[in-house]
Amino acid sequence: xxxxxxxxxxxxxxxxxxxxxxxxxxxxxxxxxxxxxxxxxxxxxxxxxxxxxxxxxxxxxxxxxxxxxxxxxxxxxxxxxxxxxxxxxxxxxxxxxxxxxxxxxxxxxxxxxxxxxxxxxxxxxxxxxxxxxxxxxxxxxxxxxxxxxxxxxxxxxxxxxxxxxxxxxxxxxxxxxxxxxxxxxxxxxxxxxxxxxxxxxxxxxxxxxxxxxxxxxxxxxxxxxxxxxxxxxxxxxxxxxxxxxxxxxxxxxxxxxxxxxxxxxxxxxxxxxxxxxxxxxxxxxxxxxxxxxxxxxxxxxxxxxxxxxxxxxxxxxxxxxxxxxxxxxxxxxxxxxxxxxxxxxxxxxxxxxxxxxxxxxxxxxxxxxxxxxxxxxxxxxxxxxxxx
Numbered sequence: 255x256x257x258x259x260x261x262x263x264x265x266x267x268x269x270x271x272x273x274x275x276x277x278x279x280x281x282x283x284x285x286x287x288x289x290x291x292x293x294x295x296x297x298x299x300x301x302x303x304x305x306x307x308x309x310x311x312x313x314x315x316x317x318x319x320x321x322x323x324x325x326x327x328x329x330x331x332x333x334x335x336x337x338x339x340x341x342x343x344x345x346x347x348x349x350x351x352x353x354x355x356x357x358x359x360x361x362x363x364x365x366x367x368x369x370x371x372x373x374x375x376x377x378x379x380x381x382x383x384x385x386x387x388x389x390x391x392x393x394x395x396x397x398x399x400x401x402x403x404x405x406x407x408x409x410x411x412x413x414x415x416x417x418x419x420x421x422x423x424x425x426x427x428x429x430x431x432x433x434x435x436x437x438x439x440x441x442x443x444x445x446x447x448x449x450x451x452x453x454x455x456x457x458x459x460x461x462x463x464x465x466x467x468x469x470x471x472x473x474x475x476x477x478x479x480x481x482x483x484x485x486x487x488x489x490x491x492x493x494x495x496x497x498x499x500x501x502x503x504x505x506x507x508x509x510x511x512x513x514x515x516x517x518x519x520x521x522x523x524x525x526x527x528x529x530x531x532x533x534x535x536x537x538x539x540x541x542x543x544x545x546x547x548x549x550x551x552x553x554x555x556x557x558x559x560x561x562x563x564x565x566x567x568x569x570x571x572x573x574x575x576x577x578x579x580x581x582x583x584x585x586x587x588x589x590x591x592x593x594x595x596x597x598x599x600x601x602x603x604x605x606x607x608x609x610x611x612x613x614x615x616x617x618x619x620x621x622x623x624x625x626x627x628x629x630x631x632x633x634x635x636x637x638x639x640x641x642x
Contacts, residue, residue: 298497304349307532309455309542312522317511326503350493355409368491370587374483374555378474380413381458383467384450393421402448404436410452419569455542483558502589509550516548518608
C-alpha cells in the first residue's frame with residue numbers, strides 16, 4: 255500500500271513537472287508570437303503603388319519623387335500594370351493602393367471585389383468626340399452611330415455609356431461599338447470606320463490639337479460631370495484591414511501630391527516625362543494635365559461614387575437589383591486623419607516655372623494644328639506607340 259502511494263506520488267510529481275514544462279513552452283510560444291507580430295507591424299511601412307503610365311497619374315509620380323510617402327513613414331515601391339489586368343493585379347494582391355477611375359471599379363465592387371475608395375484626386379479626364387467637320391454635335395446625334403473605344407469595359411467606354419443612357423439612348427441596342435488601340439482612334443475617324451470616339455487623356459488633347467475632332471461630351475466641362483471626381487484613391491481591402499495606419503498615410507501622400515500638381519501643373523508634367531513614367535513630351539503633357547482639376551476631396555469622392563453608380567445602373571451597367579446606396583457605402587472608407595478639413599489646411603509649395611501661362615493651351619494647340627509636317631505627325635504617332 256505504501257509502495258502504491260509512493261508510486262502515485264512519483265506520478266504526481268512527474269505530471270506536475272510535465273505541466274510546468276508545457277506552461278514554459280506555451281509562454282515561450284506566446285512570446286514568439288508577440289515578437290513575430292511586432293516584426294510584421296514593423297514591416298508594414300512598405301506600400302506598393304500600382305500605375306499604368308497615364309497623364310492623370312501625375313500625383314503618383316509626384317508623391318514618389320517629392321518624398322510624400324516618406325513623410326508619412328512609408329517605404330514605397332511602384333508596380334507597373336497594363337489596362338487589361340489592372341483590376342486583377344489589385345484583386346490578387348499585386349499592389350496595395352493607387353488612384354484610378356471610379357467607374358472602372360464600381361462593377362467589380364458590385365461583384366465582390368474587396369477594395370475601397372478613400373479620397374478624390376481629380377475631375378475631368380474623359381471625353382466623347384466626333385469628327386471636326388462632321389454633322390455630329392450633340393449626344394442625341396449619336397443614336398444609331400458607331401463609336402470607337404480603346405476597349406469594352408474601359409473608362410471611356412463606361413463614360414460614353416453613362417452619357418448615352420442619361421440622354422435616353424440605349425448603349426447596347428442603339429450604338430455599334432468598335433474597339434481600336436487608343437493611339438489609333440483618330441485614324442479610325444479619318445478612315446470613316448467610326449462616327450465618334452470615346453477617349454481619355456492625353457488622347458483627347460492630341461486629337462483636338464491635330465484638329466481631328468470636336469467635343470460632344472466633356473467630363474471636365476459638362477454638367478453634371480464637371481464637378482464629379484472621375485479618379486479617386488483606391489485601396490486593397492486586405493491592405494486596409496491589415497494596416498489602416500499605412501492606408502491612411504498612403505492616401506494622404508497621394509492627396510497631397512494632387513494638390514501639388516494643381517499648384518504646379520507644368521512642373522508635374524515635366525517630372526512625369528523626364529522621369530520616364532510615361533511617353534509624351536512635356537509641352538503636350540502640360541496641356542493634358544491643365545485640362546484636369548486636381549482639387550482633392552474626401553466628400554467629393556464619396557458623392558462621385560454615388561452619382562456614378564446611379565447613372566451606371568440607369569445605363570444597364572450595374573445589376574437592376576443592386577441597391578446603389580448600399581453599394582456606395584460598401585465602396586467607400588473614411589480613414590483617420592484623412593478629411594476635407596485636413597485638406598483645406600494643407601499647404602503646398604509653388605515652384606518657379608511650375609505653372610501654366612494663361613495662353614499656353616491656345617499657343618500649343620495652334621502650333622500643333624499649323625505644324626502639319628510629316629515630322630511632327632510621326633512624333634505624335636511614336637509617342638502613342640510607346641504609350642500602348
